[in-house]
Amino acid sequence: MRLLLIHADYIEFTALEPAMPNPERIESQGKKERVEECLVAFTTVEKSDEESPEEVAKNAASTILEHAASVKATRVVLYPYAHLSSSLSRPESAMEVLKKTEDALRGTVEAVRAPFGWYKSFEIKCKGHPLSELSRTITAAAREKAAEAAEEAAPRSEFLVLTPEGEEFRIDFASPETFLSLKVEPPLIQLIKNEAGMKEERGAPAHVKLMKKLELVDYEPASDIGHFRFYPKGTLIKDSLEELAYDIAVRDLRAFKIETPFLYRLDEPDIADQAEKFREKDYRLTVEKREFCLRFAGDFGLFRMMKGATMSYRQLPIRVYELSPSFRLEQSGECVGLKRLRNFTMPDLHCFCADLEQGRKEYAELFSKYTRLTQSMEIEYAVAFRVVKYFYEEHRDWFVSLLKMVGKPALIELLPEMKHYWVLKHEYQAIDSVGGNTQLVTVQLDIEDAARYGIEYTDESGKRRGCIILHSSLGSIERWMGAILEQAAKDQAKGKPPMLPVWLSPIQVRVIPVNSTFVGFAKDLAEKVAAEGFRADVDDREESVSKKIREAEVDWIPFVLVVGEREALSQPPSLSVRIRGEGVKSTDFPGLIASLRARVGDRPCLPSYLPIMLSMKPRFA
RNA sequence: GCCUUAGUGGCUCAGCCCGGCAGAGCGACGGUUUCGUAAACCGUUGGUCGGGGGUUCAAAUCCCCCCUAAGGCUCCA
Numbered sequence: 107m108r109l110l111l112i113h114a115d116y117i118e119f120t121a122l123e124p125a126m127p128n129p130e131r132i133e134s135q136g137k138k139e140r141v142e143e144c145l146v147a148f149t150t151v152e153k154s155d156e157e158s159p160e161e162v163a164k165n166a167a168s169t170i171l172e173h174a175a176s177v178k179a180t181r182v183v184l185y186p187y188a189h190l191s192s193s194l195s196r197p198e199s200a201m202e203v204l205k206k207t208e209d210a211l212r213g214t215v216e217a218v219r220a221p222f223g224w225y226k227s228f229e230i231k232c233k234g235h236p237l238s239e240l241s242r243t244i245t246a247a248a249r250e251k252a253a254e255a256a257e258e259a260a261p262r263s264e265f266l267v268l269t270p271e272g273e274e275f276r277i278d279f280a281s282p283e284t285f286l287s288l289k290v291e292p293p294l295i296q297l298i299k300n301e302a303g304m305k306e307e308r309g310a311p312a313h314v315k316l317m318k319k320l321e322l323v324d325y326e327p328a329s330d331i332g333h334f335r336f337y338p339k340g341t342l343i344k345d346s347l348e349e350l351a352y353d354i355a356v357r358d359l360r361a362f363k364i365e366t367p368f369l370y371r372l373d374e375p376d377i378a379d380q381a382e383k384f385r386e387k388d389y390r391l392t393v394e395k396r397e398f399c400l401r402f403a404g405d406f407g408l409f410r411m412m413k414g415a416t417m418s419y420r421q422l423p424i425r426v427y428e429l430s431p432s433f434r435l436e437q438s439g440e441c442v443g444l445k446r447l448r449n450f451t452m453p454d455l456h457c458f459c460a461d462l463e464q465g466r467k468e469y470a471e472l473f474s475k476y477t478r479l480t481q482s483m484e485i486e487y488a489v490a491f492r493v494v495k496y497f498y499e500e501h502r503d504w505f506v507s508l509l510k511m512v513g514k515p516a517l518i519e520l521l522p523e524m525k526h527y528w529v530l531k532h533e534y535q536a537i538d539s540v541g542g543n544t545q546l547v548t549v550q551l552d553i554e555d556a557a558r559y560g561i562e563y564t565d566e567s568g569k570r571r572g573c574i575i576l577h578s579s580l581g582s583i584e585r586w587m588g589a590i591l592e593q594a595a596k597d598q599a600k601g602k603p604p605m606l607p608v609w610l611s612p613i614q615v616r617v618i619p620v621n622s623t624f625v626g627f628a629k630d631l632a633e634k635v636a637a638e639g640f641r642a643d644v645d646d647r648e649e650s651v652s653k654k655i656r657e658a659e660v661d662w663i664p665f666v667l668v669v670g671e672r673e674a675l676s677q678p679p680s681l682s683v684r685i686r687g688e689g690v691k692s693t694d695f696p697g698l699i700a701s702l703r704a705r706v707g708d709r710p711c712l713p714s715y716l717p718i719m720l721s722m723k724p725r726f727a
Numbered sequence: 728g729c730c731u732u733a734g735u736g737g738c739u740c741a742g743c744c745c746g747g748c749a750g751a752g753c754g755a756c757g758g759u760u761u762c763g764u765a766a767a768c769c770g771u772u773g774g775u776c777g778g779g780g781g782u783u784c785a786a787a788u789c790c791c792c793c794c795u796a797a798g799g800c801u802c803c804a
Contacts, residue, residue: 307798308798310797311797387804437729440801446803620761648761652764652767655764658765727738
């Protein structure tokens with residue numbers, strides 16, 4: 107038997123005239139019947155069902171009921187529909203099976219059966235959620251067999267944990283004891299638990315509130331879901347992260363920086379091909395009768411640019427960097443704070459290599475750079491590799507050498523066969539304050555796309571050959587922001603004062619004059635700090651010192667200086683600085699600058715986006 | 728997209744169950760205070776109760792539809 111199940115807002119049908127000599131006798135000819143909020147089962151009884159109608163009916167009913175329960179439908183419409191199979195049973199058998207199925211449904215749900223043997227008109231409104239349309243084949247044999255067959259068709263991945271020492275531990279998601287007892291760091295265990303589907307009810311990740319409270323980022327109701335506004339402080343953090351990505355990609359890795367359009371024509375075959383992979387996840391728009399989509403990654407324009415490039419083996423590997431604002435039409439229920447957005451910024455780095463050997467060398471290079479990047483973000487993370495099994499087995503030692511760089515064990519997923527365009531990828535996953543994980547950095551080793559998109563170089567013998575491509579992202583800028591806020595929330599839960607890394611703090615130094623007499627002195631000091639390249643402001647408001655200190659703490663400002671008569675007159679000059687998490691210390695100006703410099707390290711430090719006098723700053727949130 | 732929960736001055740929230748004058752704290756504004764390491768004091772201002780429809784003499788409160796957010800499901804090339 108064939109079933110087509112549709113979860114519908116309603117179905118209306120009218121039996122018009124007999125479709126065969128002996129149709130089912132009915133009284134409702136010509137009368138419209140309407141059923142609301144139901145699961146419609148279009149049903150075709152096949153020749154092979156004639157042998158055991160009881161079994162087929164029973165199995166069909168249980169499949170339908172199972173699905174009705176999962177979509178929470180309490181009404182089922184059994185609709186005879188001959189067009190799902192070419193091997194139809196005799197009408198009498200079909201009637202029998204349908205009636206038996208209907209009987210088996212009764213009691214659990216409200217069952218309606220459309221008349222058999224009539225030409226019918228019908229109108230249906232399908233709900234359109236992922237489970238709303240589904241087809242099933244029912245046989246007399248136990249239904250489990252069909253399920254097993256389906257599983258065999260999509261063989262499962264195997265999982266293991268690999269340590270930097272080269273030890274392997276097989277793990278089985280179905281038996282938690284195989285990984286819960288492993289002596290590895292908590293973030294990795296948490297990642298494995300999440301992948302194994304061991305999810306407890308968790309609250310909202312902390313960054314959703316923090317991003318508003320700290321006046322960084324907020325929802326913009328006048329835009330679409332998942333498009334955010336960035337206040338000056340949030341913009342400063344975003345720009346700083348982008349600057350770091352630029353430093354790594356362009357200054358460090360000497361990548362060529364490019365820019366490509368956001369909008370692409372869908373009548374270009376290669377664009378349509380890439381869009382096709384993403385199906386319903388792209389934004390489409392029609393302009394002057396031409397259909398376009400917004401890019402979901404930088405690949406669209408990059409691949410076209412590289413297709414037109416003439417490359418010699420002597421120039422490879424070639425690295426290309428683009429900071430790509432990207433658009434993905436994620437399901438509305440899936441957008442969460444800074445973790446999953448419809449508009450986000452991806453620092454994409456692609457490397458075009460001559461062969462697999464060079465590809466692996468590049469991979470290791472990126473792996474090393476990105477490991478340092480992740481470590482400098484001061485967050486907890488876990489490492490996961492996804493790799494086609496044969497590739498892992500051939501290059502096992504190489505994987506161990508990668509893990510030595512990061513100094514952590516990793517989760518390895520072994521895919522039985524090439525399922526995607528890559529043979530290998532890895533991810534750095536941050537663990538948030540409620541135990542969820544967020545993918546940050548990723549590098550993918552792609553051995554297929556070059557051929558598909560015609561990205562070629564000329565080898566020593568003058569032959570044109572396809573490149574090996576490394577796709578990598580330094581991690582969406584917004585996700586990094588989220589992960590950094592999550593880390594702060596985790597620190598707070600452990601009793602530490604929450605803070606941002608100093609290089610990302612929108613205001614790094616606040617100077618608080620004890621009264622209005624010292625505002626000028628405070629301003630001079632703040633300007634001196636700014637001249638050294640750090641972000642400082644003065645709380646010149648008419649408030650008590652205690653209150654200003656409290657607000658500086660609530661704003662997570664890492665360095666707070668209170669200045670008054672003591673500082674203004676001290677000889678030699680001295681300062682009293684309140685360092686977040688460390689209490690009040692006595693120092694002098696060079697000492698203050700040295701502390702700042704030590705904390706910022708070699709990371710970018712942009713100028714402040716806020717007025718130097720706090721009284722001049724409006725409140726955004 | 729589905730299910731659940733939530734939406735009340737700029738912010739955090741009370742009021743909703745059981746319909747009867749829309750409340751508090753913070754902020755902002757005005758004034759007093761000139762202050763030394765986590766909230767000085769007094770006053771003023773500010774609300775289409777997310778939007779629309781319905782029931783009712785009367786709706787923030789009850790009913791229906793929609794929007795937005797969070798959790799779960801599904802999804803995550």
